[in-house]
Amino acid sequence: NLQIIQTQTGGFKEAKALEPIVVMGYSIDKISDALADIARVVYINSDISDFTQLFWDDVPEPIVKITVNDNCEFIGMNRKEIHFRSKYGVDVIAIKRKDEWIFKKDNEIQIGDILIIKGEMEPIKELKKLTLDTEDFSFQIDDEKKDSEFDLTNPEVFDKILEFKKDYILITDISETMIELALAALFFNSYEVAEDVIEMESLMDGLNIIFEKDLLSLTQSLDNPRILTGIMRIIFSCELIADAAAHLAENILEGFEPHIILQKAIEETPEIVVRETISTESYLKEKTYKQLQNQQYKRGFHIIALKRENKWIYSFKSDFIFKVGDLLIGLGPKETVDQWRSCVNPEFSKEER
Structure with a gap:
């Protein structure tokens, strides 16, 4: 990385200062690739829903779509000034406006905007009322349960699924948490948070090995073991995410200082x-x-x-x-x-x- 940057004007000192930016970009690119792989797996494997529907009740903060309707009090207000997290207990990840995706927070809310919301169910329900959205929750976050291809009447399958449920949620939670903490450690140059990320990465490695062994064991109890293929791919992608997050944290522990670009980002976040x-x-x-x-x-x-x-x-x-x-x-x-x-x-x- 340093050799590539050093080809630009400014010399070694300025090149060295830019290295954390390149490392961050490389790691984020790896994370985005892994997330895209997860989305691709879910898209082409309908069997994934048969597994994930078994533990919707344990998802701490589901992600749903909420549509802004006429007479909503948010219309015309700047998204950044609404303070969704502090006032309403939810995060607005993005806004979809017709065919456009909006991620910046300095846009005004308009009629018909689709808000991509993350939060606990109760605050989400309250926000849904405020937007006058009367449609059912998207992403299948509701009380309706579909029949599963997993034979839960089989005690052996049922016991293994319960164990998978715990480990699967833990692995996905850890990878998501590591992304948030690794970026926070980089933005705020936090040595302590970086150490937390490295500690989580060690835990992640052990969990992945156990999960993959248990997954292979479960194939012997299923009539159609191919339905587990997508699950294995998702866990593999979670491991890649954890590795990339740990790589970010390692740079903090090596003593990198925030570049002026990061300092500007810190001021604006x-x-x-x-x-x-x-x-x-x-x-x-x-x-x-x-x-x-x-x-x-x-x-x-x-x-x-x-x-x-x-x-x-x-x-x-x-x-x-x-x-x-x-x-x-x-x-x-x-x-x-x-x-x-x-x-x-x-x-x-x-x-x-």
Whole structure:
């Protein structure tokens, strides 16, 4: 990378400063290729839905489409100024306007815009009401269940599927979390977050080996083992994503400083990643995940991951209880970061005074 950059004017010093940008671009390209492979697998393998439909209830933050209808209060408002995460508890990943995909946050919401939303189901339902969208949820996020090709009446198949369900969700959660944390570590030059990513990558390697062995074992119990092909491809792509994210984190640990391009991006991004530990005085201690969806505690922040002693937790059921000593990694708006940190650890606000 350095040799390629050095062919440009500016000499070794400027070339060295640009190296993290090239590394980031290379890693993000690898991540996007892996994500495209996952999309391609899902598109050409209808059998994937037979597997994934078995655990919709365990997906912590589904992604759905919501259409903006006439008389919606968001029409004419700038997307960036609406503060979807802090006010409504959801993220707008993108907007589809006719044949155009819009990712920038400085666009005004228009009638007919399709919002690609990520969040917990309850906030999504509330936002759906505000947009006056009366259509059923897209992406099959609803109560309707399709018949599965997996014979769940077979005890052997049922037990293995339950184990797969846990490992599959964990692997996909880890890879998604690693992307968020690796980019955050790079943007904010966070050594601690970078170390978290490397630790997760080691866990990912072990999980992949176990999952692939169990998947091959399951083929002996199925009449049509080819339906597992797509699942194996998805897990392989998740491993590529984890490797690319770890590569980004390694550059932070090697001492790369944020280039001016990254510094500019940091200034413009509306969100931030924060690490904070639940203290004995925390408002979050002994509360369930469902209770923490209240904006009084949430403050627009989404808990990406939690570390309890030596165990990482990436998704949370509604009855999950937060404990003193839990290390939280949260993603949320800059304008409420101090409020959120004070909820997690009231000592933070005292130290700031």
